[in-house]
Amino acid sequence: MSTAMTTADLFGFALRALSGHRLRTLLSLLGMAIGVAAVITLTALGEGARRYVVDQFANIGSNLLIVVPGKTETTGIPGVGAAANDLTLEDSRAIERGVPEAEKLAPFVIGTESVAHGGRRRQVAVVGSTRELLEVRKLALARGEFLPAEELRRGRPVVVLGVKVARELFPGEEPVGQVVRIGGWRMRVIGILAPKGVQLGADMDETAVVSVATGMRMFDRRSLFRIMIQVREGADLEAAKAKVVRLLAERHGEEDVTVLTQDSVVATFSQILGALTLALGAIAAISLSVAGIGIMNVMLVSVSERTREVGLLRALGVRRGQVLAVFLTESALLSAAGGLLGLAAGWGAVRILIRVFPALPASPPVWAVVAALVLSLGVGLFFGWLPARRAARLDPVAALAGR
Amino acid sequence: MIRLEGISRTYQLGGQPVHALENVSEHIRPGEHVAIMGPSGSGKSTLLNVLGCLDRPDAGQYWLDGREVGTLSDEELTAVRRDLIGFVFQSFHLIPRLTAAENVELPMVFAGLPRADRRRKVEAALAAVDLSGRMDHRPDQLSGGERQRVALARSTVMGPRVLLADEPTGNLDTTSGRQILELLDRMNEEGITLVVVTHDPSVARRADRVIVLVDGRVARRLAGSEVMGTADLFAPLEAGTPP
Numbered sequence: 001m002s003t004a005m006t007t008a009d010l011f012g013f014a015l016r017a018l019s020g021h022r023l024r025t026l027l028s029l030l031g032m033a034i035g036v037a038a039v040i041t042l043t044a045l046g047e048g049a050r051r052y053v054v055d056q057f058a059n060i061g062s063n064l065l066i067v068v069p070g071k072t073e074t075t076g077i078p079g080v081g082a083a084a085n086d087l088t089l090e091d092s093r094a095i096e097r098g099v100p101e102a103e104k105l106a107p108f109v110i111g112t113e114s115v116a117h118g119g120r121r122r123q124v125a126v127v128g129s130t131r132e133l134l135e136v137r138k139l140a141l142a143r144g145e146f147l148p149a150e151e152l153r154r155g156r157p158v159v160v161l162g163v164k165v166a167r168e169l170f171p172g173e174e175p176v177g178q179v180v181r182i183g184g185w186r187m188r189v190i191g192i193l194a195p196k197g198v199q200l201g202a203d204m205d206e207t208a209v210v211s212v213a214t215g216m217r218m219f220d221r222r223s224l225f226r227i228m229i230q231v232r233e234g235a236d237l238e239a240a241k242a243k244v245v246r247l248l249a250e251r252h253g254e255e256d257v258t259v260l261t262q263d264s265v266v267a268t269f270s271q272i273l274g275a276l277t278l279a280l281g282a283i284a285a286i287s288l289s290v291a292g293i294g295i296m297n298v299m300l301v302s303v304s305e306r307t308r309e310v311g312l313l314r315a316l317g318v319r320r321g322q323v324l325a326v327f328l329t330e331s332a333l334l335s336a337a338g339g340l341l342g343l344a345a346g347w348g349a350v351r352i353l354i355r356v357f358p359a360l361p362a363s364p365p366v367w368a369v370v371a372a373l374v375l376s377l378g379v380g381l382f383f384g385w386l387p388a389r390r391a392a393r394l395d396p397v398a399a400l401a402g403r
Numbered sequence: 404m405i406r407l408e409g410i411s412r413t414y415q416l417g418g419q420p421v422h423a424l425e426n427v428s429e430h431i432r433p434g435e436h437v438a439i440m441g442p443s444g445s446g447k448s449t450l451l452n453v454l455g456c457l458d459r460p461d462a463g464q465y466w467l468d469g470r471e472v473g474t475l476s477d478e479e480l481t482a483v484r485r486d487l488i489g490f491v492f493q494s495f496h497l498i499p500r501l502t503a504a505e506n507v508e509l510p511m512v513f514a515g516l517p518r519a520d521r522r523r524k525v526e527a528a529l530a531a532v533d534l535s536g537r538m539d540h541r542p543d544q545l546s547g548g549e550r551q552r553v554a555l556a557r558s559t560v561m562g563p564r565v566l567l568a569d570e571p572t573g574n575l576d577t578t579s580g581r582q583i584l585e586l587l588d589r590m591n592e593e594g595i596t597l598v599v600v601t602h603d604p605s606v607a608r609r610a611d612r613v614i615v616l617v618d619g620r621v622a623r624r625l626a627g628s629e630v631m632g633t634a635d636l637f638a639p640l641e642a643g644t645p646p
Contacts, residue, residue, distance in 0.1 A: 004515045013512065020500035312496045315457060316510040317485020317561075319478060396457045400496070 014329040028298040031291035032338025038284035039372040040346025046277025048362030067227040085252040086223035101240035104230040106133040111219040117169040128215015144176040144191030155213030159187040164205040292379035299387035311399030320392040327388035335380020405431040410463035423449040425619040438610035446619040489558030493570035497542040504538040528556035548579025
């Protein structure tokens with residue numbers, strides 16, 4: 001005679017037991033579902049933020065070196081270390097001459113200044129750079145021209161306006177050819193940037209671009225903010241980076257600049273936001289363990305209510321191990337069903353998130369979905385163990401009497 | 404079928420030892436119908452639990468179907484209950500969420516019998532207790548007598564050699580009770596060894612043999628037909644009187 005109960009029968013028996021207490025079953029399901037939904041939604045949010053940032057970087061080209069004054073760890077966030085030496089226009093020119101891999105250089109400074117035309121005035125970010133910025137940052141023009149190719153030291157009084165700035169200062173007028181005042185400077189508008197939107201936290205539509213020499217004078221700076229270098233197609237990015245570092249170290253007498261590749265910046269942001277996602281997931285996972293305690297509670301109540309049933313099963317020749325399996329199956333079914341319900345709810349929540357914030361590519365990472373489901377099942381088994389063992393250890397005679 | 408030698412069972416109750424069974428020796432032949440009588444607290448339920456391998460004696464030996472079961476592990480005792488013993492309880496012990504058919508099927512489900520076999524045996528067992536029309540009813544849709552008949556079908560569906568009934572008519576009206584007793588008699592006639600615990604003389608009278616327990620000892624043995632009232636039956640043992 002076979003003594004093994006089939007899995008289907010075990011599940012059938014457990015399901016009958018669970019459906020006998022609909023409200024209680026539903027409530028403990030709900031706890032687990034909320035936990036799993038929280039994990040999925042929060043990690044989707046974190047992952048969305050990470051992808052958003054990575055996409056932003058991808059926007060500005062991949063073969064880019066960024067020279068930042070000051071020495072920091074290569075994977076750190078730039079601009080934190082103290083700058084020993086200025087990063088100058090001469091440095092930029094030296095790189096152009098001394099590093100053959102450097103195809104285009106865009107040295108730039110940045111500041112805030114008021115731009116005025118007629119009675120209208122507006123605070124905008126003013127970028128001082130060169131003609132090369134157009135290509136290095138993948139900008140496009142809506143009308144007119146970009147900054148002229150000229151000697152770095154010169155700096156004609158011309159400006160290229162972001163589309164939003166142009167629209168607000170010149171409503172219904174053609175801005176190109178007109179004159180604006182930027183701080184105390186009179187500048188002729190020679191072009192309008194095509195709409196580009198927010199890029200790396202700066203809204204290019206709300207910028208005014210002037211020549212780098214003008215920018216440095218305007219903000220009274222001796223040092224550049226950054227030099228962006230577009231490396232020739234097919235050239236070794238790391239080799240170019242090493243050359244730039246060596247060249248500037250020779251010029252400054254010490255290694256006092258940081259050269260970031262776009263990859264390292266992306267990697268840093270991605271790493272930080274990935275850690276954030278993990279942290280959000282972990283916090284949400286705490287709710288899973290709370291749900292597990294809920295399941296344990298339900299199962300303990302169930303075991304004490306069904307003491308006589310356990311006694312009967314033992315009298316009928318049901319082994320301790322089978323009693324354990326019955327109750328463990330019930331808690332596992334509870335938590336797994338809760339997990340699936342949570343998955344559906346989390347998916348719905350992410351859909352809503354995407355609808356509310358269309359710019360955010362919110363989507364839960366696969367690891368989070370798998371972890372949430374595995375964890376919910378694990379929690380069910382872990383917290384179901386104690387009640388199940390209690391049931392299995394009941395003395396048949398006492399259990400039959402309901403003791 | 405059943406042989407007990409010097410069985411004793413002592414409980415600790417509030418720190419005091421209670422001798423539920425003291426030096427009980429008994430022999431029950433295959434197919435015999437035995438009633439165990441005695442006042443409350445006389446140890447008759449403990450004896451039934453020991454016979455049913457639900458409880459272990461502290462001393463003595465118990466042979467069931469030629470096998471000494473006192474030394475068996477919990478796992479082995481469980482298998483003995485499954486294969487050799489059927490229980491009928493005073494309070495039926497049906498699982499309320501399951502239908503009559505599912506309650507009867509239960510021991511076979513846990514024994515791992517194939518589904519088709521189970522179906523066939525459930526139908527036969529319920530037909531034997533005249534409940535073919537009640538298969539899909541849950542216990543709360545059945546009368547007390549019907550519930551006990553479902554329990555009876557469950558206890559015999561695995562084909563046990565011994566049927567142990569603890570006050571099987573205790574919760575039933577006279578008519579339903581008589582029906583149950585007639586079914587038990589019929590099963591006994593078909594060869595099953597039947598042990599019934601009761602304090603009802605009319606139930607004991609149907610047995611071949613009656614064992615009277617008083618204070619955990621066998622006080623009297625008599626034929627079922629000799630049972631009259633309970634007053635003289637349950638009189639305490641005189642010191643030195645051979646049981």
